[in-house]
Amino acid sequence: MNRRLEHKVALVTGGAAGIGAAIVRRFVAEGARVLVGDRDQPRGSALCTELGPATAFQVLDVAEADSFAAALDRAIALWGRLDILVNNAGIALPAATVQETSLDEFDSLVAVNLRSVFLGCKLAYPHLRRSRGCVLNISSMAGVTGQERHAVYGATKGAINALTKCTAVDWGRDGLRINALCPAGVRTETLRQWMQAQPDAAGIETYLNQIHALGYCPDPDEIAIAAAFLCSDEAKFITGHLLPVSGGSECGYNVHAPVPLADPQS
Numbered sequence: 001m002n003r004r005l006e007h008k009v010a011l012v013t014g015g016a017a018g019i020g021a022a023i024v025r026r027f028v029a030e031g032a033r034v035l036v037g038d039r040d041q042p043r044g045s046a047l048c049t050e051l052g053p054a055t056a057f058q059v060l061d062v063a064e065a066d067s068f069a070a071a072l073d074r075a076i077a078l079w080g081r082l083d084i085l086v087n088n089a090g091i092a093l094p095a096a097t098v099q100e101t102s103l104d105e106f107d108s109l110v111a112v113n114l115r116s117v118f119l120g121c122k123l124a125y126p127h128l129r130r131s132r133g134c135v136l137n138i139s140s141m142a143g144v145t146g147q148e149r150h151a152v153y154g155a156t157k158g159a160i161n162a163l164t165k166c167t168a169v170d171w172g173r174d175g176l177r178i179n180a181l182c183p184a185g186v187r188t189e190t191l192r193q194w195m196q197a198q199p200d201a202a203g204i205e206t207y208l209n210q211i212h213a214l215g216y217c218p219d220p221d222e223i224a225i226a227a228a229f230l231c232s233d234e235a236k237f238i239t240g241h242l243l244p245v246s247g248g249s250e251c252g253y254n255v256h257a258p259v260p261l262a263d264p265q266s
């Protein structure tokens with residue numbers, strides 16, 4: 001394992017589960033100290049107990065400015081600096097069309113997915129300016145290509161992508177980088193909940209594999225590998241980039257004419 005994040009301090013929002021937890025594990029394995037910020041205290045604390053003193057848990061609601069500021073203060077109090085902010089926390093439900101989404105549901109998706117990224121960038125800026133650090137936003141291909149019944153979710157991710165690019169221009173002269181990762185599907189709790197809500201569970205499994213050109217829906221650790229790269233000094237000249245970590249899903253979905261995967265032995 002590379003130790004590309006040695007001496008770096010990170011805050012990972014939504015770090016208790018799914019993609020966030022995989023990023024926490026990968027960052028620690030690569031030498032970072034990580035504050036896990038999440039509203040799920042039992043799960044976040046259990047992860048930090050497992051990973052040891054390079055981690056700490058902080059109750060965090062990313063939609064609330066005071067809560068976000070307290071998490072950043074905690075990272076500084078613990079380790080004296082902040083090098084990396086991963087804006088990962090997000091919600092995908094309800095997965096629905098515009099006409100099916102209530103105004104309260106719209107507000108909730110925007111608050112957790114988009115307001116949070118704005119707050120994180122704004123509040124972390126002074127700390128990241130000192131360390132010449134970086135932000136990584138966990139976005140989605142739904143904000144690039146669009147996705148059926150994901151209108152507001154996709155809108156929040158599209159806005160994150162625009163915020164990433166505009167902020168890269170604003171921050172470049174300060175030596176700060178900001179990028180976004182765009183997965184398609186990833187096998188997490190959120191995805192499982194969405195799958196269970198679909199009328200044809202078996203068909204959805206096939207669909208999820210087929211939307212990725214590489215033929216399978218990945219586990220969160222495959223996203224974490226790319227996250228570690230973008231937050232490391234190896235990516236020091238990469239900013240404002242939206243990186244698909246999507247098995248080629250954006251190249252075209254293969255859902256209407258499925259073909260068996262090639263046998264790697266043949």
Ligand SMILES: NC(=O)c1ccc[n+]([C@@H]2O[C@H](COP(=O)([O-])OP(=O)(O)OC[C@H]3O[C@@H](n4cnc5c(N)ncnc54)[C@H](O)[C@@H]3O)[C@@H](O)[C@H]2O)c1
Binds near residue numbers: 014020062112189
């Ligand atoms: N799973 C996918 O298929 C997929 C695809 C593309 C993008 N993404 C994005 O990846 C990110 C993580 O998704 P996931 O699938 O790992 O989700 P998940 O539901 O498995 O985990 C999300 C974590 O965020 C936390 N969280 C939710 N709201 C919060 C809040 N207000 N404040 C603090 N913590 C909060 C949850 O407690 C949980 O620990 C999201 O931004 C999501 O949009 C996921």
